[in-house]
Amino acid sequence: MTLEASVSGREQVADWIETTLLARGTRQMGEDELTGLAANEIGASAAQVSFAQRVMTQRASTLVGSYPFVVSPFAVRALPSATSSPYAALLLLTSGSVARQLLSASSTQEMEVLFERIAEGALAQLWGPAGRAVRFGWPSDVGRPPEFPAAIQWLANQLGVPVGGGYRPPIRKDGGVDVIAWRAFPDGRAGFPVVLAQCTLQADLITKASDVEPRVWASWLRMDVDPVTVLVVPQTIGDDRLWGQLALRGMVLERTRLAGLMGPEAEIQGLQVWVSDVLATIRPYLGGAQD
Numbered sequence: 001m002t003l004e005a006s007v008s009g010r011e012q013v014a015d016w017i018e019t020t021l022l023a024r025g026t027r028q029m030g031e032d033e034l035t036g037l038a039a040n041e042i043g044a045s046a047a048q049v050s051f052a053q054r055v056m057t058q059r060a061s062t063l064v065g066s067y068p069f070v071v072s073p074f075a076v077r078a079l080p081s082a083t084s085s086p087y088a089a090l091l092l093l094t095s096g097s098v099a100r101q102l103l104s105a106s107s108t109q110e111m112e113v114l115f116e117r118i119a120e121g122a123l124a125q126l127w128g129p130a131g132r133a134v135r136f137g138w139p140s141d142v143g144r145p146p147e148f149p150a151a152i153q154w155l156a157n158q159l160g161v162p163v164g165g166g167y168r169p170p171i172r173k174d175g176g177v178d179v180i181a182w183r184a185f186p187d188g189r190a191g192f193p194v195v196l197a198q199c200t201l202q203a204d205l206i207t208k209a210s211d212v213e214p215r216v217w218a219s220w221l222r223m224d225v226d227p228v229t230v231l232v233v234p235q236t237i238g239d240d241r242l243w244g245q246l247a248l249r250g251m252v253l254e255r256t257r258l259a260g261l262m263g264p265e266a267e268i269q270g271l272q273v274w275v276s277d278v279l280a281t282i283r284p285y286l287g288g289a290q291d
Contacts, residue, residue: 005101005285007042011238013052014059016042018091019098021069021078022275023283028077041287055238059256063087066259083279084272086118087259092278093234094255095203102282107201110274112137116178117268119199119232122253122261123181126195133181134158137199138173141269148172152220159194159221160184166219175220176211179232190224197230197253205233205242209249232258 007016020037021029029037038044044052053071060067068082082088092099093107093115100107116137124133135142136155145151149168156163159182178199184192196217200208212229229250236255237243246252253261 005042005098006096007044007098009238010048010051010055011236012096013038013042013044013048014055015091015094015236016044016098017049017052017056017076018069018078019282020286021076022082022088022091023279023286024078026078026080028075030075031073034076037287055236059236062256063260066262066264068264081264083275085259085264086121086262086266086268086271087255087264088275089114089118089268089271090234090255090258092275093201095201095235097235098286099278099282102285103278109139110270111201112199113139113141114268114270114274115201115232115234116199117270118234118258118262119179119197119253120181121266121268122258123179123195123197123230123232125261126181127183127193131181131183133179133195135178136174136180137178148175155180156221159223160188161190161224162222164219164222166216168220175217176213177217190222193225194223194227195230195251196227197232199232201234205231205237205246209246209252212250234258 007013017034035046035049038049056069056071060071066087068079068085068087070077070079091097093111094100116135120133120135124131136144138146145154148170152168153163176198177196179197181195181197182192196212198208198211202208209231214227214229217227230253231246231250232253234255243252
């Protein structure tokens, strides 16, 4: 089968290399093979491949043991545990990635729930072992009621805070918040940090970064301390200008931050099965993955 996917820019080329390595198992790819495959499959030049390898080197330096690939000047390969890592799932979930283009342009509910579970696991680590996080997105597998007013009461009980007096529209699903994280203190008193996270698989990040309205949430939950808003995305963001615009709106957790928070061996429900299924679907389109 022929790979028909649009891949441009050093971040996307690096993602294509990583996806191909996941599909190959642990088989190493030398520099000449990688350059030739990039030219045939995605029309990338040797210079573009070189820039992408530098990106991979930077990712490896940032993540250390949480990066599931080995990058050297002459070869690249995936670690044996790569397909079970949070990084691999985030790579395949990325908007515009080879995997998403081959599967379909739009996300599915299964993808969205998996991504929220990953975000939940990462956000719980913001404050170390004492941190907690819970998925607030619907459908829920953690006991959240489907009706929004009841869901806010349920969430207040989880956090141990009173419900606010603000009107809770029944037509709402999640109020723009997919995951809530917090760090309560042993004294049980009010005034502890709370994070309200919007998780998105969409490409338009600027619009999604403003989805959470802290003042509205302050009317639903009496948190005493203003909550921090977070945009959670599966891609890497190499554009400093875009990063700056997003950071003005709140904290950003992208692929490397998420993978770094979770570590390489974090267990997320459904992750390994989903990654294996996706790789089985896209493997025939990746020439370098053929045995």
